[in-house]
Amino acid sequence: MTDRSDIARQAVIAAACIVALVVGAILLAGANPLSVAIGIGERALFTRSGFLEAVLRSIPLTILGLGIALAFRARVFNIGMDGQLIAGSVVAMALAPLVPLDAFGLLLLLSGGIVGGAAWGGIAGVIKGRFGGNEIIATIMLNYVALQILSWLVRGPMQETMRIIPRSDPLDAALRLPILFEATRIHAGLLIALAAVVAVAILARRSRYGFKLAVVGANAHAARYAGIDPRWIAGSVLTLSGALAGLAGAVEITGIYGRLQEGFAPGFGITAIAVALVARLNPLLVPVSALGFSLLYAGLGTLARNGVVPFPIINILEGAIIFVFLAGSVYVAHRAKRGQAETADG
């Protein structure tokens, strides 16, 4: 029992130290920590545009977070969402000249994104499933490869007809995801993301495949005993989470940018890991977690825009907030356990 309250206490101390570090840094920059804190929350939570921007960003983060959640359930560590997202957007874009300019064409583009992401994830899947190679290395390496191939494509075969800027020609308006709400950038990708949440939740918690993922993740020996091949599961789930990443890429392209360009989803893959883990790999919590992270980024973005503090403080805050969140969840978990134990004892 003492151990538990000890951990809860340490969590408080750790969080306090982190907060002190941040406050110190802000004071050193000659700013007022309180107004900085208010500044973060203000635009994200209390302005329409700030909130909408967060919703917009949470669309890809939700889809990516779902892919991470699926893979991590089987203890398959897909660090390659960034590359799979690029692969999906490239395939979607490559299909653009070939498809009819209507809703069906748009559907084909999105499907192309899914296929592209699945294929890129599938390479890691084959390396893991067929050859037993570590998926962490495979996916990290494939990220670098995808980044460079994109860099080449937008300067080579897929560059705009004008051949000035490294980017593709724009998509026809008919192939863009429709805007859901007048005068916002919120596009139909929101519905796709929510549909994905439902589909992945069903897959993870109700389907046989989801059950198999959980078995492999919990106990590979038991999986083999049950006739589930952990390597097949690993290979297939990498493909599946790649498919989700590819979908996210296609949604970003058809929903926001309308063309292919470098750097349109910077670091989303890493953020998605945090999104999924904070949601405890529960698909239904992923959109909540994704929105939370997006609000955080929107708030930090405001801070960066105001120029109140030097930019690196934004990074410090980003890390510190995650640390404080971790400490908070540790605190809550141990308080809860302790409470339980006490009532049981009494």
Add this chain to the structure above:
Amino acid sequence: MDEALFLSGLLAAGIRLATPIALAAIGETISQRAGVINVGIEGIMLVGAFVAVLVTVSSGSPWAGLAAAILSGAAMGAIHAVFTVRLKAEQIVSGIALLFLGIGLSGYGFRLTLAQGGTAVQVPGFRELDLFGLAGVPIVGPILFGQHALIYLAVIGAALLAFMLSSTRLGLMIKAAGDYPQALDAAGGAVDRVRFLCVMASGAFAAAGGAFLSTAQLWGFVENMTAGRGFLAISCVVFARWNPLGAIVAALGFGIADALQIRMQAGYPGVPYQFFVIAPYVVAIVSLALASRGSRMPAALGTAFSPQR
């Protein structure tokens, strides 16, 4: 002779490119052997790089800079250890937070200090050694005797760690902490203390890698100068199957492949340069597919240890 020059230049560049990755990978190996994954080493490398430059400039001695970097890295490692070992929080999330914290602290520190003047400061950094006066010997001279002191220290450090893991009781405790912490606990060993120290050590090594980048390979700090090397280091750990000497070899493989693609680029201007840049990664992926049998990660990697009491 041209070939010889090419070769010695290639190897020297490969070694330089490999060293920061190798140092970080050695540290990560120790941490992972003890059961803690640290995806934040990129952030620690940045802090190390910055602190090394700062202290080198103010003290005039790159060695003082290195020492300060190592201390700062250990402190960064301690933050990760507090959260993962003491509080038993999710290791990957803590690592991501550490990454951002490191980016921010190094960048902010830089702006508060060295970047204030607006002009470049002179960094009295490390210079290549000339061991036994043999650095001038063709080909082997610069490779074997003309490297930076930190490179020799990295090799010695990895060898010592390999020896420590295989032949000391501390090494047994580290391996037990990563493979089957219950056994270490039952044998009266403090699992958490072992892990805590290993995570701090991993921070120290990562920071040394950053210090190499900013005071030996280059003389100066720029924000985000590690450019993904921390993640390459994690790959090297897995590639080397959690063996510190192997981590050096894997990093060297990356370094030499990178040095080679750099040299190929200018020779084939018709080929898009991106294909050269990805070559080392493609080689890594292919060799991963071909040589992965029997690779096993520490069984308790990534999971916190809570004794049943």
Add this chain to the structure above:
Amino acid sequence: MLKLMTGTAIVLALMAGTAIAETKKIALVLPGPVTDGTFNSAANKGIEAAKAKYDIEVVVRENTDFAQIQDVLRSYAEEGYDMIIGHGFQFAEPVMEIHAEFPDTWFVVNTAQVAAAPNVASFDNRWGDAGYMAGAVAGLYTKSGTIGHIGAIPVPVIEDYNKGFEAGAKSMRPEVKVLSAYVGSFSDIARGAEITTSLIEQGADVVTSTGNENVVGTIQAAQKAGVQAIGTAFDSQAMAPETIITTALINMDVNIDLAVGRLIDGSLKPESYVLGLNENGIGLAPFRDFESKISAEDMARIQAMMKEFADGTLPPK
């Protein structure tokens, strides 16, 4: 030098003319950190200069990802900024997408060529000309007959510079060998240095570099190898006086200064301003210590070339 002074004089005169209007709010949006020592530092320097001259309120947004650009521009516009400057070609598209919603805000894209009525203007420098000048100096100076250019990533301005560099070198010395390589990153200073080293090993004894932090890597590598470098954008000779012959100035700060000035005096038009030598958009920095190391004959050829640029007979069409 003269040009710079006249430029300043004109600006000062204009400023006196406009007298007191309300304080203009200007936002500068940068893709990277202000401490990079080249591309982003230059923009920051420009806005600092403008701030000293005019009655303006300035905010600088650093490290803006491509994905964030539209949101950032929109937020500033909503907050009533009078001018928003995006520093980099990647700002062109988001600006085109949103400018119509905010007709009272000027959107300026720096280092790109884009314009739209009533409120989008762009400023660009003749990177190709700067590269040509650097190439000419390098071609004259090289002993080995091999020179090298190290680019960060082949974005349009860097490709222009690269082409100009080769053309300039060949104009002075047709048989010169021009090596070229890319880092694949704007910020990887270590790899920038290693790529430079590899070109030096392949015989290059004069190197130049474009990009951000990687430029510093090139200069350090040249310094360590004892070969010469030609700086780009910033006159950074103080960093390595023994190494840097001269710098192909790309005065991105002048663009910003100019944009702000034209906003203040009301002369800004929805045009694409391209600044060459005569507009002080580019130039060659003083040779300083190297003045004595270059033969009089070569110096004359350089000056002749500069005159041709001033006359408009260069660059070759």
Add this chain to the structure above:
Amino acid sequence: MSDEGSVPPLVALRGVTKRFGAVVANRAVDLAVRPGEVLALVGENGAGKSTIVNMLSGLLRPDEGSILVDGRPVSLDSPAQSVRAGIGVVHQHFTLVPTLTGLDNIALAMPELGLGRLNRRQIGQAIDTAARTLGLSVDTTSRVEGLDVAQQQRIEIVKALIHKVRLLILDEPTAVLGPEDKAHLFDTIRRLKAEGTAVILITHKLEDIFAVADRAVVLRNGEVVADAPAAGLTPDDVVLHMVGSGDRDQARAIVTGETTLRSSSASGTDAVCRLADVTLRRSNGSIAVSGLSLDLHGGEIVAIAGVDGNGQSELMRVLAGMDVPLGGRIECLGRDSAGSAWTAAHLRRAGVAHVPEDRRRSGIVGEMSLARNYLLRHSDRRALVRHGMVRNSALQRLVRERLALFDVRTRGADERIDQLSGGNQQKFVLAREMDGDPRLILAAHPSRGLDIKTIRFVHGLLEEARQAGKAVLLVSSDLDEILRLADRIMVFAAGRTFGPTSRGDIARDEIGAWIAGHASGPA
């Protein structure tokens, strides 16, 4: 209490109570052991034996009461303190690092070596000395994961005894041992006793008590219900205390395990499974068994005896479809080991039930509910899964039914399975595996670690299965179990196979000889 002799107790528990939440694991336990005394601690699963072990080894702290060493109260807050107090423990689930050698595992448990360089030669000598006085031969140079259980246990014993140990606690040491190794162990215990070391022996097996123990303490529901010299007890007495039944006849029936169902000699029927000249490979690549030919018929129990690690596990894995034989051929229920359909899922569908040897490791997923664990082996049944979707209500219904049928004590199908006692877990595994009318039942150590009542239940099930015409392949290291159940017996030892032979054709000591690798008797 039994004879309060003149020697003061070495280690004693006084009024010790330990709770886990609302569950009381030990209630006011008094216990004492004197130097040179062998104390047997017996009781059913869940009686509270392991909790006592964990408190003495410093893994758990008592909520009330005290632990006394040499009459003085001590607090054993960590395993290190327990070691310092002179207490050594060999846990039921070994605490050896699988990737280290035996020597390194022992060195790990020697804090006095410090952190520095290991003098492996010196440690090896110390181990040899310790092992020799006990008459044990240990393999200290191989990685532990490649050793059989008996060898691992010896390493655990030496590890415990490398320090000056005054009390050695052995938790279920005989559960995994063959007769020869068991005899060895008892020998070791006697030597320890002769040197004045006290031993606490936790066991399920009545015969262990009478083989070595001086005194027996029986626990029931966390309380001490009997504490008496072994010489004054009979097996019936012990069972009576353990199960708490007042009925002596019932207790005797449990002890003797009356068998009403008899073999229905089945050699006439067609073989369910045919193994022809099969070679089996261990995971480390070495050959475990070669030239194995065996037919399994419906209506018979064939038992493989022998010390663990001689290929039994590999045979079970192959027959369950988790592996393919290195050489030879197996035909089983219409499947061929050379074909692509030789997988666990296919064989399960064809009618192979598999009670795995280590249920905690592979038979169940601890953090999942009973219902999900049920699905583990029935996920391709149409009634439970349709169009890839699990039909939860049907699953719940079925699981509830089966749990009732097999008398699994649980709070319901949604309870996490690791909340169940070992015996209930095993019953659950049987309930699951016997579902769907399997035709071949692979049962590896089905009663290992179970209390006597559950053992009888398991044996009854296997006999019923035989009666119902199913083929049963039993792997066990418990010779009594084999002699009680098997129609035909085979032995794997030292890379060879002996038998099969009908049980009637072979005497107990001949099997013992086979297990030791001696080819006397019918081969």
